[in-house]
Amino acid sequence: MLLNMALLFRDLTFRYSSKSDVFSGLDLRIDSSSTVLLGPNGAGKSTLMAIAASQLTPAQGSVSWRDLSPAGRRGRASYRQAVAWIPQQITPVPGLNVREQIAYAGWLKGLSRTAAWEASAAAVEKVGLTKLAGRKSHQVSGGQLRRMGIAGALTHRSEIILMDEPTAGLDPQQRAMFRSLVEELSDTVHIIVSTHQTEDLADLYQHVVVLDHGAVCFQGTTEEFHSLASGLASPRGQAEAAYAQLVGGEF
Numbered sequence: 001m002l003l004n005m006a007l008l009f010r011d012l013t014f015r016y017s018s019k020s021d022v023f024s025g026l027d028l029r030i031d032s033s034s035t036v037l038l039g040p041n042g043a044g045k046s047t048l049m050a051i052a053a054s055q056l057t058p059a060q061g062s063v064s065w066r067d068l069s070p071a072g073r074r075g076r077a078s079y080r081q082a083v084a085w086i087p088q089q090i091t092p093v094p095g096l097n098v099r100e101q102i103a104y105a106g107w108l109k110g111l112s113r114t115a116a117w118e119a120s121a122a123a124v125e126k127v128g129l130t131k132l133a134g135r136k137s138h139q140v141s142g143g144q145l146r147r148m149g150i151a152g153a154l155t156h157r158s159e160i161i162l163m164d165e166p167t168a169g170l171d172p173q174q175r176a177m178f179r180s181l182v183e184e185l186s187d188t189v190h191i192i193v194s195t196h197q198t199e200d201l202a203d204l205y206q207h208v209v210v211l212d213h214g215a216v217c218f219q220g221t222t223e224e225f226h227s228l229a230s231g232l233a234s235p236r237g238q239a240e241a242a243y244a245q246l247v248g249g250e251f
């Protein structure tokens with residue numbers, strides 16, 4: 001059972017160079033063990049994930065995970081150990097095999113070489129990459145790369161894993177594999193996933209946040225989200241109809 005810990009965005013303002021604000025005074029609290037972030041193209045999902053991962057710094061406001069904040073050098077290391085980020089593109093490290101890259105991720109987050117190597121064994125197994133552990137990381141598929149990213153997060157015992165479009169471009173089999181991994185992980189680690197894919201939403205995530213133009217236009221349980229479109233037969237249809245009610249369009 002996961003403790004009730006929150007990822008908090010307070011009064012967040014962010015813009016890319018001279019462009020207009022992506023967020024302007026955004027307040028958002030995410031404390032569910034599994035949350036899905038929805039929203040149309042350009043709504044700000046990836047930017048929010050990157051700020052939460054402390055890869056981008058807001059012009060104003062803050063992000064924190066329980067009592068940890070990435071502001072300031074000392075706090076940032078602890079924050080980054082607790083908060084893992086799986087970006088859309090996982091880059092294979094030249095020369096490393098799958099297990100080495102997973103261990104490397106743990107080492108980058110402050111584990112000793114030995115501890116990272118030892119922890120990588122269980123992580124490789126957890127994500128179902130045991131057979132590929134010795135293969136060079138540039139020789140695995142997109143779905144396998146993403147599972148490798150998740151395994152990296154598991155080596156340093158992240159408390160929360162942020163995943164940006166983890167199933168984009170995956171075939172149905174890889175997507176199914178990813179879904180069972182998320183289901184399994186959400187018992188022990190908090191998960192926030194941004195996606196355009198809504199099948200099995202209710203099975204996978206407890207909470208839904210919908211962003212539109214940098215603002216939260218819905219936040220609630222998956223049940224509450226679906227009830228926006230009560231009366232429709234299939235859960236997928238329900239999710240799409242609920243979404244259309246909120247932002248008036250396609251995923």
Ligand SMILES: Nc1ncnc2c1ncn2[C@@H]1O[C@H](COP(=O)(O)OP(=O)(O)OP(=O)(O)O)[C@@H](O)[C@H]1O
Pocket residue numbers: 016019022039040041042043044045046047048
């Ligand atoms: N590197 C960048 N430089 C300048 N503007 C950017 C950059 N990345 C994103 N933006 C802009 O910031 C806004 C939010 O983009 P973001 O990628 O966070 O949206 P998103 O919800 O993740 O979209 P998608 O569903 O298409 O991935 C958009 O207007 C986008 O054009």
